Amino acid sequence: MHKPLHTLLAAILILTGFSASAQELRATVNVVASSVQNTTDKRVYNTLQSAIKDFLNNRRWSDDAFAPAERIECNFLLNITAEVSSGTYRANLTVQATRPVYNTNYTSTLFNFQDNNVVFKYAEFQSLEFSDTRVAGSDPMAANLTAVLAYYVDVILGLDYDSFSPRGGDPFFKKALNIVNNAPDGKDIAGWKAFEGNRNRYWLIDNLTNVKFARFHDVMYQYHRQGLDVMYDDAARGRGAIINCVNMLAAINDDVPNSMLLQVFFLAKNEEVFRIFNRATPQEKGRVSQLLASMDVPNANKYLQLK
Structure with a gap:
């Protein structure tokens, strides 16, 4: 299943004599290494x-x-924390992605996550290679960087497609799952396996492809297409759709409490959700404040202010 907006716009561009760009992302990339002291040549960064x-x-x-205007806006911040050996680095990776809201200049955050388990090998001017059929490459430590990057690209694409069409992200979540199942392996490589933690790359894609969380994909579509995208023309109707999404999220939380997937959702959405319901009726605020507080405990006090 493809994103209808992309397919339609591509057809229009072809008919009018313009070609659409194939690339999907407009990524801003920053590599910082302010805490690394022992690198002889900083140009490598x-x-x-x-x-x-x-x-x-x-x-x-x-x-x-994808037409240029359709490219997904995203940010990748690689914070290198140590050079563990010559040419081998340990880092944190922060990934953020946004989605435009129909008929507005507003962009909604789809994903905002920090991965603290990135280790990789890189030599200056080295080209970055990746293949879905050979994820681990010939050198697992060198391949780990591109595997991590490709994994998060697939997650971003999956969430973006989900937000435009029902279950539109499924093919990309399957690709991310393939990366996890065939990920590079080594004594310093972490984040790909279930036993390495309960908030890592393994568990995120497990949640995104697990039938227990099937309703989450309905939430992504309804929240954006039937909620945010209609709020400019009909705020009450859009907010009603988002209330329905809160109820669906609560049902997921009842079935699987404290899941990584809901935590990731609220990392991206907590401030936006608060603003949406801060303008709601007293009845609507009463319906959602306790539910939100029970699902997103770190921001519970914020939601309870809605009463």
Whole structure:
């Protein structure tokens, strides 16, 4: 299933004589290493930043054609915390992605996550290679960086497609699951396995592909297409759709309490959800405040102010 807006716009561009760009992302990339003291040549971080930017923005990640205005806005911040050996680095990766809201200048955050288990090997001017059929490559430590990046690209695409069409993200979540199942392996590589923690790459894609969380994909579609995208014309109707989404999320939370997936959702959406319901009727506020507080405990006090 493809994103209808992309398919329609691509057809229009072809009929009018314009070609659509294949690339899906407009990624801003920053590599910082302020805490690393023992690197003899800091230029390697500049070439790494350029290599990641090219890898993300110039690679084709789907079969759909994207016009330049359709590209998904996202940010990748790689914070290198240590050079564990010559040319081998440990880092945190923060990934953010947004989605435009129909008929407005507002962009809604789809994903906002920090991965603290990124370790990789990189040499200056090294090209970044990745294949879905050979995820681990010939050198697992070198391949780990591109595997991590490709994984998060697939997650971003999956969430974006989910937000435009029912279950539209399924193919990308399956691709991310393939990366997890065939991920590079090594004594310093972490984040790909269930036993390595309860909030890692394994568990995120497990949740996104597990039938227990099937309603989450309905939430992503209804929240954005039937909620945010209609609020400019009919705020009450849009907010009503989002109330329904809160109820669905609560049902998921009842079945699987404290899941990673709901935590990731509220990391991206908590401030937006608060603003939406801060303008709601007293009855609507009363319906959602306790539910939100019970699902998103770190922000519970914020939601309880809605009463």
